[in-house]
Amino acid sequence: MFKIVKKKKLNKFVVQMEILAPLVVKKALPGQFIILRVDDNGERIPLTIAGINKELGTVKIIFQIVGATTFKLNQKNEGDFILDFVGPLGLPTDISEVKNICIVGGGVGCAIALPVAKAFHDSGSKVTTVIGFRNKELVILEDEFKNISDSLVVMTDDGSYGKSGNVTIALNEMLNYGIRFDKIITIGPSIMMKYVVQTAKPYEIPVIVSMNSLMIDGTGMCGCCRLSVWENDKYVTKFACIDGPDFDGYKINFDEVISRNSIYRDYEKHVYDKTCNLFRKIDND
Numbered sequence: 001m002f003k004i005v006k007k008k009k010l011n012k013f014v015v016q017m018e019i020l021a022p023l024v025v026k027k028a029l030p031g032q033f034i035i036l037r038v039d040d041n042g043e044r045i046p047l048t049i050a051g052i053n054k055e056l057g058t059v060k061i062i063f064q065i066v067g068a069t070t071f072k073l074n075q076k077n078e079g080d081f082i083l084d085f086v087g088p089l090g091l092p093t094d095i096s097e098v099k100n101i102c103i104v105g106g107g108v109g110c111a112i113a114l115p116v117a118k119a120f121h122d123s124g125s126k127v128t129t130v131i132g133f134r135n136k137e138l139v140i141l142e143d144e145f146k147n148i149s150d151s152l153v154v155m156t157d158d159g160s161y162g163k164s165g166n167v168t169i170a171l172n173e174m175l176n177y178g179i180r181f182d183k184i185i186t187i188g189p190s191i192m193m194k195y196v197v198q199t200a201k202p203y204e205i206p207v208i209v210s211m212n213s214l215m216i217d218g219t220g221m222c223g224c225c226r227l228s229v230w231e232n233d234k235y236v237t238k239f240a241c242i243d244g245p246d247f248d249g250y251k252i253n254f255d256e257v258i259s260r261n262s263i264y265r266d267y268e269k270h271v272y273d274k275t276c277n278l279f280r281k282i283d284n285d
Contacts, residue, residue, distance in 0.1 A: 002085040010140040022057030024087045030119040031093030035218045037084035038072045046215045048112040062111035089218045095119045102128045102181040106188025113187045121148040130170045136161035168199045194254035207249035211240040228253040
């Protein structure tokens with residue numbers, strides 16, 4: 001059992017928790033993830049490690065309440081316990097010496113981007129960060145990014161905060177202006193990462209994408225997180241859990257990824273609604 005030490009709402013749909021897991025803390029590096037299970041009847045879901053506190057032995061996770069498991073997790077409070085918390089899993093992000101890097105995050109993907117941006121900042125890189133959200137109410141972690149970014153641009157789709165438009169607009173403006181990055185790392189919805197890659201391609205800037213797929217075991221056996229990666233003039237199957245989650249963005253078959261991610265959408269909504277109704281019934285009894 002793993003204790004929830006802290007809980008904080010970042011916005012209406014996004015929650016931050018700190019979980020007491022000292023053994024995970026000992027090995028965790030930026031870009032890696034954990035797999036958790038709320039209770040005996042729960043499904044296994046991956047969540048990226050959003051930060052660690054070595055002194056307290058806690059792991060920070062940030063999640064969006066979009067499905068049955070995240071709904072159940074949000075019902076837990078400080079002092080409560082979750083059943084399983086396994087990690088760190090996946091390969092850490094390569095924090096090799098880069099003079100000028102751009103981090104592009106979208107929505108709750110910004111929670112994943114933050115520890116990566118901080119690692120590059122701490123290593124001495126110049127960090128430019130672009131973060132995007134649908135509207136002002138959904139903006140998260142702005143102050144945290146300010147503290148570790150040499151330049152920060154906040155975008156909202158509806159223009160209610162920061163600059164109006166999506167993250168690729170800001171990135172395209174920088175590149176058109178003549179700013180060149182040694183590397184771009186983008187983390188967020190698959191469709192966003194696809195267009196970040198397309199925006200950077202004419203400038204031949206390396207782009208790393210974080211493929212946060214559906215997962216069950218996190219060890220490459222279930223095959224849920226498989227994706228097609230272009231190697232040696234053909235697509236080969238890779239697994240985000242053991243070969244990633246970071247990949248060369250130019251080699252990913254994004255159309256396949258986007259299609260696969262939508263397969264369970266209707267079923268996920270059904271289970272989410274069923275879980276919500278169950279908790280409402282419990283509250284009313």
